[in-house]
Amino acid sequence: MYKIMSVNAGSSSMKFKLYEMPEEKVLTAGICERIGHDDGIFSITDNEGKKIKKILPIKDHAVAVKLIMDALISNHIIDSLEEIKGVGHRIVQGGPYFSDSALFNKDTEQKIESLIPLAPLHNGPHLIGYRAFKKALPEVGQVAVFDTAFHQTMAPEDYLFPIAPEYYEKYKCRRYGAHGTSHKYLSEIAIKKYLKNKKDTRIITCHIGSGASLAAIKDGKVVLTSMGLTPLGGIMMGTRTGDMDPSVFNYLVSSTGKSAEEIFQEFNKQSGLLGVSQVSNDTRDIENAAHEGNKQAQLAIKMWSLKFSQFLSAYACRLGRVDLIVWSAGIGENASYYRQCVVDECSEYMGLKLDHQKNIETIRGKEGIISSKDSTIPMVVIPTDEEIMIARDTVRLLKL
Numbered sequence: 001m002y003k004i005m006s007v008n009a010g011s012s013s014m015k016f017k018l019y020e021m022p023e024e025k026v027l028t029a030g031i032c033e034r035i036g037h038d039d040g041i042f043s044i045t046d047n048e049g050k051k052i053k054k055i056l057p058i059k060d061h062a063v064a065v066k067l068i069m070d071a072l073i074s075n076h077i078i079d080s081l082e083e084i085k086g087v088g089h090r091i092v093q094g095g096p097y098f099s100d101s102a103l104f105n106k107d108t109e110q111k112i113e114s115l116i117p118l119a120p121l122h123n124g125p126h127l128i129g130y131r132a133f134k135k136a137l138p139e140v141g142q143v144a145v146f147d148t149a150f151h152q153t154m155a156p157e158d159y160l161f162p163i164a165p166e167y168y169e170k171y172k173c174r175r176y177g178a179h180g181t182s183h184k185y186l187s188e189i190a191i192k193k194y195l196k197n198k199k200d201t202r203i204i205t206c207h208i209g210s211g212a213s214l215a216a217i218k219d220g221k222v223v224l225t226s227m228g229l230t231p232l233g234g235i236m237m238g239t240r241t242g243d244m245d246p247s248v249f250n251y252l253v254s255s256t257g258k259s260a261e262e263i264f265q266e267f268n269k270q271s272g273l274l275g276v277s278q279v280s281n282d283t284r285d286i287e288n289a290a291h292e293g294n295k296q297a298q299l300a301i302k303m304w305s306l307k308f309s310q311f312l313s314a315y316a317c318r319l320g321r322v323d324l325i326v327w328s329a330g331i332g333e334n335a336s337y338y339r340q341c342v343v344d345e346c347s348e349y350m351g352l353k354l355d356h357q358k359n360i361e362t363i364r365g366k367e368g369i370i371s372s373k374d375s376t377i378p379m380v381v382i383p384t385d386e387e388i389m390i391a392r393d394t395v396r397l398l399k400l
């Protein structure tokens, strides 16, 4: 028995989960937030599952790692740091270099660093997290688990944009997708548990949280995914536009007097469900507002459902046949009203039907089939678990 730490480091936060492996038992989980501030927030669950929360200065990521290590010992979650045999990190952008997770070494570090321009908000902070753990646990092996790796099976005709080849050759400009670790987890369960490992499986996985993406997966390999060069592409999201006519960008920059950066930030942080509804990026608030008669909220839900259903039907067409549609992440796992809205938009052509009762009941971490018996394609909710995939890959690459 040994312990593995699964880490997701952001610019001002560090999320962690400690597993006992190979049992895959969660020993504790927590987060350091507001790193760099005097009123940082540190929370961790103790052995009884009770949440301990402290407000204290967290100067940098190294201080955050020390806080986590000290709390593991002082709360008797582990007796010694030597019990931790590996640390796995979520890395958002692996570019064209990584089709699998990789051991952290100089080469891995340099490649992740070189991809910072493609994921400026993520890859830099991931490396800071890695270096902080390296300092705290110098003897422990670390593994990089890439959000893009699972999508590397896409063919050039799917990952290239219709622009001159030099943009890919010189600047690596292409579709990379995101949420790959989640799509992989969902597809593994879908194929094993719901399709009984049959041959020639064709599924669509929908990771629908505040960021959202779909993947068309044939025989366990991604054919197509909806996010693009960055997570801004694809379906309409909580605050992101998803795909649009690219000239919208130029037109708004030239006609509003706002800078390119301002408009770009708006497309990422002020658009999507939030931008259209002008209510919130949270589906619960928008649903309430829509039911109270708020026209913008109603429009936001309608637009969101239409965009989603258009991707779903296009992916079904692309796969030629679909054996299963998987719903997951914050909205996919919880928002039965939104699931119904999407299905309503494509039921006439695709023959999708939900079981009303099952759809309403399958929320808050529950897994199960939500389609009715006469639906042309079965639909299932599977709660995602990216952290366990990170822990599993850490064990596999460190050969523990």
Ligand code: AMP
Pocket: 208, 209, 210, 211, 238, 281, 282, 283, 284, 329, 330, 331, 334, 335, 336
């Ligand atoms: P994620 O990014 O996967 O954590 O998803 C977060 C989003 O899921 C939130 O912004 C909400 O829009 C949505 N969500 C979470 N819980 C619920 C719920 N119980 N009902 C409806 N939507 C939910």
